Amino acid sequence: MVSLKEFNYSELERWVRKQGWKKFRAKQLSKWIYTKKVRSFDEMTDLSKDIRNFLNKNSKLNVLSLASYEKSSEDGSIKFLWKLEDGHTIESVFIPERGHNTLCVSTQVGCAVGCKFCFTTTDGLIRNLTTAEIIDQYIQSQIFVGLDRRISNVVYMGMGEPLANYENVKKSVQILTDDRMLGLSNRKITISSSGIIHQIKKMYEDSTFPQVRLAISLNAADQGTREKIMPISETNSIHDLMETLNRLPIKTGYRIMLEYVLIKGINDRPEDAHNLAKLIGRHKKRYKVNIIPFNPFPGSEFKRPDKDTVEKFHKILWQYNIGAFVRWSKGADISAACGQLRKKEIDRLVKIV
Template identity: 70%
Template sequence: METKTNLKNLNFKELEDFVIKNNLPKFRAKQIAKWLYNKKVDSFDQMTDLSKAVREQLKEKAEITSLKLATYEISEEDGSIKFLWKLKDGHTIETVLIQERNHKTLCISTQVGCAVGCKFCFTTKDGLIRNLETPEIIDQYIEVQRFIGNTPENRISNVVYMGMGEPLANYDNVKKSVQIFTDDKMLGLSNRKITISSSGIIHQIEKMYNDPDFPQVKLAVSLNASNQKQREYLMPISQTNTIEDLMKTLDKIPFKQGFRIMLEYVLIKGVNDSEEDAHRLGKLISRNRKKYKVNLIPFNPFPGTEFQRPTEKDVLRFEKILWKYNITVIVRWSKGKDISAACGQLRKKEIENQKIMIT
């Protein structure tokens, strides 16, 4: 039997090729994209401006997939919602909706688990299980939008690739998903409202910037240290992607207004939060400071971790030192601390629950 084409695997050009190959006029691609991404339907029967014959033809050749909601938690503190989705092979992934005063941001996952092994991260505990496919990335957005209501006032305007996984280790699927997110005929989000957060895999960052088909979006890089020894301890990936080479690569990326690089720094008590660290970080960035913003993230403890969250006073002291170097700093106090806040925690909780139910 011929395998059906998953329509959410196609960027707009590929969708046009698909309709032409199936002897349909080219404009059908626009109609189909409108139903999938604007109306967010999950069946061909809902595409009411296509004739019954066309819908039947599409059913034979193509499929529309969706994600199954396993569970969700709503934070009473700030309204953020953490979703757990069940994939077709039984694995689960998380997505978080962050509700700011005037916009909504979705934090999406790109892999089941992660191979990078950052010491402060819960997701990586069981290693990498697999990459997500493009539809599984895109559907996190579509399903959450449906969940909160697909209306203009509820529109999720920002997407951050900061959930489970290293996005640039799943390059092709992430690239395709960004094409679908930013195409006006598809999800139509602004390029400036999308951020890819990487642990700093140098050759993949270079590949992305040299790839003419990768729509330009914002880049965030997990720095988390002010020198090589410290970074190697927190992020083993730094053994081969040294802090010096990483900063050289980032320094070379041409500056573009509205696309400053976000350097993320998880502050861990007694590990990387001293005054000395703040000064070293300040010096490291100040030579090119206009190009960067620093995002300070006080560590969010999870069960079994050896690390602690610094006090608010210590976080603010660190921030003030960076100001002295005229660096733009934002402190990201974690959202949803009353729900399973660390990335991967809700997933783990659900797996444990299932084990209890089975035994």
């Protein structure tokens, strides 16, 4: 059975015509799926009974089911654990913020990149998510929190490397930004990558990929340190990565986010901050730096630096007139590290067996 959330709008139109229906049926379906966010075809009351019966027999709406969730008593963020049709599970996180709501979505089950500070990589890569599985995270999260609390921002920062699932991520962005579908602003969508250079270039050269915001998980200012914590740097060197980023055709106002997970004794020294400033160099207006104190998880060899160290690192960047801010992780009381809720569920099932 085909999932209708797998189609961008032009594909949905082609599928509708293939069934022998009028073209306007695509608009009707899109309204029910993306504006009304209905849970069943039977709710699509302006479609004939024959069409609804056909849809029930030959297609599906939902590809995720809610396995569990945890809500933070500190900041109201909600971590969802979704069960996929093949039994695997993924996470997404709803983050209420001042003036808007954000959803962090996953793009893979597990991850192959192997960042040493990331909990998700402990199981390796199992598979890519489909377009429908990415989009359904948004729709079902929106239904859960209530349609009156609109999720306006989406960040591809959950489980997996988005650019390693290029085609499905691209199509999901098309659906998110198409006014006939979910209609989110391109400026409100961010794709976070570990820095796969050829895929970053491909994204900016691809006219069918809506230009959204780019975040790069940098985490070090020198090649040696980055290789130590991010093995991908062995084939995507920090020099080549920055050269690529410096040359990207960025729209006005679309600064690249450099994400920097601050790890005690690894990359948190004052000289690391100075080196990061030098790495950015004369391209200050092209970047902003997101300093993220490390989120400890069971079995990790790394620790979070103290608050004074974080503030000192931040202050040094400001002295270079580099736009930087500290993002203390939300949901610290709800299995904060990405992948932890999934691991809890896997451990629970193992105990049952």
